[in-house]
Amino acid sequence: MIETIYIEEAVRSHPRTSEILARFPGARRIRCHRYGEVFNPRGQDFRIQKRRPALILAEKFKNFVLPAPEGFGIGGSENFYFSHMLNCLYDCRYCFLQGMYQSAHYVMFVNHESFMDAIDKRLEETKESQAVTFFSGYDCDSLALESVTGFVKAFLPFFRERPRALLELRTKSVRVQELLKTEPFENCVTAFSFTPAEISEKTEHGVPPVASRIEAMAKLAEAGWKVGLRLDPLIYHKGFENSYSKLVRDIFNAVPPEAVHSTSLGPMRFPKAMYDRIVRLYPDDRLLAGPLSPSNGMVTYRRHVEEEMTEVCRALLGEYVPEEKFFHCTPWA
Template sequence: MIYVEEEILSHPRTLQVCERFPDAEVVPCARAGEVFLRKGQSFRLQKRSPSLILAKKQRGFLTEAPAGFGFPGARNLILSHMQNCIYDCRYCFLQGMHRSAHYVLFVNYEDFLWAMEERIRSAAAGEVLWFFSGYDCDSLALEPVTRFAAGFVPFFGRFPQAFLELRTKSTQIKSLLEMEALPNVIVAFSFTPEEVQRSLEHLTPPVDRRLRAMAKLQERGWKLGLRFDPVIYCEGYRGQYRRLFAQVFETLQSDGLHSVSLGPLRLASGIFHSMERLFPEEPLLAGPLEEIEGTVGYGRELEEEIQAFCVEELLRHIPRELFVPSLSALPSPPAPPSGDG
């Protein structure tokens, strides 16, 4: 079933998406929120069979990244063309933030691009703009349906002074391989060690497949980012991360990398408690976590220990200037956004 807002029933992207699912029933709705924000929904149950909701983003095409997130000295903006994700990572804040596991895709890319162009044209002298995608969805996982990268990446060819980060765990890189690499577009892959990927990152491509996708992109000249985010603690985490870093840097050329970052596990308290209610049996959520000033994480001491170990290990493989500590240090947002923008 595909829900479509009446206003965009004949939008070319709506037609293009619906064409891919010829057997799906198309159900018109006035606003995506009627479906997405409906009371009595269970994220966990709905995740077994989510529907697609096609909507028009009305406002708020770009949001300022919270302080501490993004590249130092730059203006960091979040670009959300979609809400929810086809993957199912047990640490993901989306499962505690939304009642619904349906995917909302905002089809009016032209309005996003217009807002981006306006923002770039009105930038102050010397202001460096970074646009981050993959904050409340995976940037590439649904690329064959959304054509998000195909629609947004070429824009950055016109504006070489602005930058885009596509954050992903996906191997859906065909759109990128069909384009010329752009020096101001970074494809940033997130990783946890294989053991963590198998137990917590349900439905995601395994580490070695992500690495093969990265190697192909690197061969074609794309600049790559590595986001070890969130870093997950367990008794054997040192060995797991040591092996992961060795595997990653055996496959990739570090001189073709744009940046490498680590992200601590941090969740807004309300979201964490919703996740606990959804998955009471999940060991990750019963781990050595502490709640401090509205954020749940591993606690300062353990977080510093993990960070210090991982930084030291990473610096065996990469030059220090590639490491960007603040890129991922972002707790999940405290309040859910509305489903209809």
């Protein structure tokens, strides 16, 4: 899967680097000074790199844990995100990462302990009475590359000991083995994102089928883990009421509502410059030619379309989970 691994000088002797290199004995190894030399230059072909991304092992020095965008939350009074990785195994046509980075290579920060220290610092800065949420799947999928990163394995014991800190693992993956091997605890939510199967097949390239993700979600729920349901982004299409209705029904036929920590909806929304870059990458994509239009520097569905979808999906979720578990997440609001 990984044919080339770039290794920053600073992490050459890090134990996590050695573990990962041992997993890919046939990969070409290239040393670099800082990951930005490989990752940041302009003019890289994102589409070609996406077919065969390299792995870059790097050290992160600052900005380990950042405030989540305004409007982003699942009930905590303080919301932060952290990214142990940049970029994703999957290739969703609406993904903002393709409009954000010059490169499709995976950057993995091996200094997990620095993230943990930064999480502790954020906790110290908040009051004991405050529930604080840490979102982990913002610049990557939290579980998809677990066999390479060991992220979940490293962070579950850490969060287990800090009950005031809620960890959200956001994913479209079915790689839940590490969770299933672990005794569940309350302050971890594995949140699965879905679009209806017919949309997923066309737009979420490389992502496991909807049915498999529902199965993974059900297994976690059965094992006693809290799960989350994210209809994010909501994608408009002819007959969307029926397809979202089927999706929600299929999920709750398999997953008991009591196991659901939270549900949320996320609108399709891009900063204009990001949208333009994605359209340049995929000019023939019908999703991006849908009823989206620019407004105040953002590209979104027209207001009435967004409102109608939100209303329909909120009602569908309301048949299974109470209002207090429902959140509307609007990044870049």
